[in-house]
Amino acid sequence: MCAETLNHLKTAEAEKASHLEFFNIGVSVDCVIFGFENKELKVLLIKSDLEEFSGKWSLLGDLIDPHEDLDTAPYRVLKQRTGLDNVFLQQVGSFGNVNRHPSGRVITTAYYSLINIRNHHLKISDNEVHWHAVDDIKELAFDHRKIMNTCLKRLQGQIMEEPVVFNLLPEKFSLRELQDLYQSILRTKLDRRNFRKKISLKSWLEDLDEMENDVPHRPGRLYKVKKMEKL
Amino acid sequence: MCAETLNHLKTAEAEKASHLEFFNIGVSVDCVIFGFENKELKVLLIKSDLEEFSGKWSLLGDLIDPHEDLDTAPYRVLKQRTGLDNVFLQQVGSFGNVNRHPSGRVITTAYYSLINIRNHHLKISDNEVHWHAVDDIKELAFDHRKIMNTCLKRLQGQIMEEPVVFNLLPEKFSLRELQDLYQSILRTKLDRRNFRKKISLKSWLEDLDEMENDVPHRPGRLYKVKKMEKL
């Protein structure tokens, strides 16, 4: 039983496997890892090695270890599977339909993560892990498409309220890059002047008094996000 | 192992118990059931029968059955434990710290529910189940206080956006009652004229052209919530 398990276990200790037959219900975490590159919102996916889903892509996940907190499991998964560390992660919801998994009962808790593709360059370990433009993703293994959609909606609802998107950008960025990012997440065009006004109202940014120097046109000012204790 | 389990299992078949020793990780649901009475927001709690928590109150919950969907489990719990049916329920989050449960590893998914205390009168089954004013609740068993707070925050964030609070009121209600409800959820006083304006802007209500007739003062108009497919 527990096939997602098999998928997840590739990197886990074999010892775990001996426990599997005793699970009535498996408990896993899955990560929807967003990145931003080339004006596109992307998600990190791994090839499912489950025969039911041969050729399909799936989220990065793993069974949780009985000795780790639920909310720390996704950090471990990211670290183990991609080398990513120190990332933004947030719990989104749990998915536990009886038949969500073809070969056993597995309840999964989904997290979304925002990372800067260029900073954290993946040391891709054992499996085929790739970035996919969100717009190009059609079908995913398991109920991962539904999970991804739920996480995307959460992200969309959050970006105007809280300064989370900066996890997707390099330390220094222009307002143009920021707007492109918002547009790719919200799937809309935004008016440039109104966008700048709105962002500046939030006081999230610190003006670096520096300019872009690698663009083939008039360079824009560079900003970074303010560090703050609580906001 | 699995003491929350024991708590939860009181009403479950004994057969389940024999499986417990095989769980590496228990999976449960817990319900934060809100009601509104006497201008106070209340939560339905049950006396914990776990010795570690003797005398403490806890949320209603149960282990999930391997053959039921995660999201249907809380409906079952409510039905079994209180007779409540056809209620508003929404998943809020999952809690799975290693030590959240004194006698075993149990991961729980929390749901919040909104019910009309007077309509659904509980057929309280086996345990001591009581309504508690949210303001009076100090300590709860397990991490249930944290779970309750999380659910309350979710509720607070949702009531100005979506027409959910009507699940807490009788079919016909006055704007005064509605305002009292908002005030008890948000723990603030609201200006009457501004509140009415804001609510009417949302077009959630239908004017019944009826008046209160059981109040010792000038009666107010009665309203009901509009039925709508999608809003």
Place this chain on the structure above:
DNA sequence: TATCAACGTGTAATAAGTACACAAAGATTA
């Protein structure tokens, strides 16, 4: 030096949020 692409900026109109006061309806009671 002409062209191109993106930068940086402001105003007018509309919509939403806030603060605030008074007359009228029933119920109660003197």
Place this chain on the structure above:
DNA sequence: TAATCTTTGTGTACTTATTACACGTTGATA
């Protein structure tokens, strides 16, 4: 039956946020 009490129902002026919209400037490139 008149006075009093509690709660209802309503509107305006002020401030703040949202939207729609255009032009001159900068630096790179041909």
